[in-house]
Amino acid sequence: MVLVTGATGLIGGYLLLELSKRENKIKAMKRVNSSLDSIQKLFEEFSTLQKFNEIEWVETDLLDVPSLSDSLHGIQTIYHTAGCVGFDDREKEMIHQINVEGTENLINIAVSQNIEKFIYVSSISVLDKMPTENKIDETSKWDGEKDHSEYAISKKKGEMAVWRGSQEGLKVLVVYPSVVIGSLDGKRASEKIFELAAKKKMFATEGITGYIDVRDVAFCMAELVKQEKWNQSFIITSENKSFVEIMDFLRNKWDLTKISVLSESKLKFIRFISNFSRFFGGKYMSKSNYNALTGEAAYSNQKIKNELGVEFIPIKESLDFHSNRYKKLTH
Template identity: 25%
Template sequence: MSAANRSGADNQPGVLVTGASGFVGRYLLRRLQTEPVTVSTLQRPRHDLLQPASLTELCQGVDTVYHLAAYAHVNQAQIKTLYATNVDGTINLLSAAVAAGVRRLVYVSSILADPAFDQPRTAYGEAKQRAESLLQAAHQAGDIEVVIVRPVNVYGVGMKGNLMTLLRLLRKGVMPPLPRFTQPFSLIGVEDLCQALVLAAQCSVGDNAPIYALTDGEHYDIKSLEQAMRTALGRSQPAWATPKAVFYLGALTLEIAGRLLPINNSPGLRSYHALARNYAVDDTASQRDLGYNPRSTFYCTLPAIISAMDAGSAGADTSDTDNTQ
């Protein structure tokens, strides 16, 4: 392996993965090991999305770039860093890829890039949308092929985010029962997401860069997930639920705290709205155009997630793509 962590036979197509040390990135690397490709990864500090010169050699001999790296979990004081990494960093990688003659860039965006699923609007969602627009322009200009995927919340062994926080609080027995929210929302398993990413590197494209929302095809509601978690953990099901007004007040308090204090990824009103509104995502186009066939559900994966927690092997997540909503 070189300093770029390149592995595989020299006569195989070159593939570059950014964000390879993150939750999704680690799974994608394992998936690519089963493919006839030579894989390289962005290795910090030698390679940095904010240092264009460091990306030039990295893109040489690469056919496909999977761009997962992103800055997601921030507080108000870190918004400039978020835009720099997610927008400027993507521009720098795009420029290096075009200069090296890379055939295709698969951009792992987020469902939050769509304003309909990011209310109130967040800096993260807006930055992802800006990056998408820049990539679409490069595709339309014929500089490089681009496919954009927008996964919803990602689950799997090693996940972080709101679902894992809820699971850990329930496991400790300190989580009061959630309000009776029954609005549907979508999720996706990490292995299904990786399946879709590999297919996105191979699909046909037209004049415009396609954008594919990705889910596991199921609709969930948070109350059902909470009940499933309690059952899987061997906890009893409370006969009562926290009133929605009380839950809203708590979310409002956290919103204010997140704006005043340096709290990373602080929950707040957006978390409340995500539970109280319909956030079901239609991924018909991705299944039709990519031949994507999701095979997992959160309920089927939950025992493995809990088993990994019990074994202390859930794994650390570094910033690669949004898996919190």
């Protein structure tokens, strides 16, 4: 039996779909107050209600060790997709509790219960481009001299716990999805891209990063396990695009005016104002967030393409598919 944490989330939901196609016996983890409505609708649309009903749901929390330990009995493989995505440093305690302490709890229980396999969803934010590199790949290292968000720091620490588990006998896989494009219920952080693109007036920077369809993330995670690519890490990304290019594609699709490009000097001014507003309880832009918006980070998918022979969904096709579904979900 396999366990999926974060099973009501975007990656977790699509992973359930993928695993159900492969006839896996699935236990899915959810929090007490989490609704299953969006996951049920996902199965009704892309699979069957019968497949959804075959999933065994368990209500527990990554920080509740006794309950978590009980939930892992009989599990051979853990897909750990749960995590707290946040880029406000004031949320540091919650981010680290879930992403670090929660992952450490899972690893400790997995080792103590002789669970065989552990798949961890990390983040491209833990990979830094070195001066000699053209693209970031799986050999790229964490640069301790650079500014990182608390989210990135927490994912790095969580990953370190996973590699520690590998030294204690676990077979592990670490995946680094780039920016995930997907649709679930219109309320997820990844779906914000569609909300922003639909605004009457929208600004974006010319920063570049990698993008990937959530369906590809789910497929790669399941396929890596099937092909037993243990004790390795893989970047999962389709194409490198600028924020402007992504937004302009969506706005053109919806017959909206082209996006206004935000210059670096204007962004610096916005950061100055936002940092000042922090003293009055407002949101602010950290240096790591500023770097993410203005940086040009190109990611390589060569390793996973070589290993799996996979061809990823083109990003424009992904945007078209998920923006259409987002519109239906929110109207």
